[in-house]
Amino acid sequence: MMGNILIVDDDQEIRNLISIYLENEGLKTQKAEDALEALKLLEKSECDLIILDIMMPNMDGIQACIKIREERHLPIIMLSARSEDMDKIQGLASGADDYITKPFNPLELIARVKSQLRRYKKYNTGSxxxxxxxxxxxxxxxxxxxxxxxxxxxxxxxxxxxxxxxxxxxxxxxxxxxxxxxxxxxxxxxxxxxxxxxxxxxxxxxxxxxxxxxxxxxxxxxxxxxxx
The missing domain is CATH 1.10.10.10 (Winged helix-like DNA-binding domain superfamily/Winged helix DNA-binding domain)
Structure with missing residues (x-):
């Protein structure tokens, strides 16, 4: 399975926690503390999936998702402390593929990451x-x-x-x-x-x-x- 994951969150502990769980599953990770750093990383290297926090300084996750979608079609999972339906709708309408609310079960996040990677691989390979x-x-x-x-x-x-x-x-x-x-x-x-x-x-x-x-x-x- 493809597996180069970019984790974008302004909370270092959350970045590190997600990274540990993903790497234990054999996936590679990159980390960015805000959306601007993430966009710079995407210019230099490829990734297969982005875990993107919504509430961040400088540029929030919704704006970042729209910006990423202008050039890339890779899976994006939104991450937020908010759980209201309108926030989910806004996140998905901006081009995200999935949405998970903090606090989250790391095993659920891993399952969703694997599911999105399988779908992405399925629709981007073949004759x-x-x-x-x-x-x-x-x-x-x-x-x-x-x-x-x-x-x-x-x-x-x-x-x-x-x-x-x-x-x-x-x-x-x-x-x-x-x-x-x-x-x-x-x-x-x-x-x-x-x-x-x-x-x-x-x-x-x-x-x-x-x-x-x-x-x-x-x-x-x-x-x-x-x-x-």
Whole structure:
């Protein structure tokens, strides 16, 4: 199993405790006392998973997660003393894969780390054929033939609709802003008043969702953007 873990927490005792448990499982660890140090480490070395505390000085874990997600798709487990649902939602909406609340059982954290590493390995290895096929639930997207199937039904999308769907699918779980979607698909600057992306998302939902007004694939994250 891959296993180079970056631990980001401003509490040295917690960093060291997590590191000991992970290394006892044969995993390698790097440690950073804040998000800025973590971002510098990521520029110099690769890692397979990040354990990221939310409450930190200078830059909090939510901001750090959004920044990391701009370039990397590796698993991120958020760590926080807060347990309110809204904090969990905010953490996951920023692109985190999992969330665990302090005080935590180290064995539970280890189990979650291993689970995320297995998933990451599964979706980042395999044949070229598998890389050209994205499957999410009953939705199947072939990036070679540009064919889309929802269940047993083939869905016919326009080129731009397909590009948007592929972009969201390749960034599964990550919230992409309207401006980021527009600039990635249309290759030109986005203007705030432009509702082109929203119109295309509506059309895609009408084609791939059983109930477009209650979508299960493309989710709206209010005030932020869209994600699969």
């Amino acid at each position: 070229d054929q598998n890389k050209n096929l994205i499957e999410i639930g009953d939705l199947s997207i072939n990036t070679d033939t540009r064919q889309v199937h929802a269940g047993n039904k083939e869905v016919r999308l326009t080129p731009k609709e397909f590009d948007i769907l592929e972009l969201l699918a390749r960034n599964k779980g990550i919230v992409l802003s309207v401006s980021k979607i527009y600039e990635a698909v249309w290759k030109e600057d986005f203007f705030k008043s432009d509702n082109t992306v929203m119109v295309h998302i509506t059309k895609i939902r009408e084609k791939i969702e059983e109930e477009p007004k209650r979508p299960i694939y493309i989710k709206t994250v209010w005030g932020v953007g869209y994600k699969i």
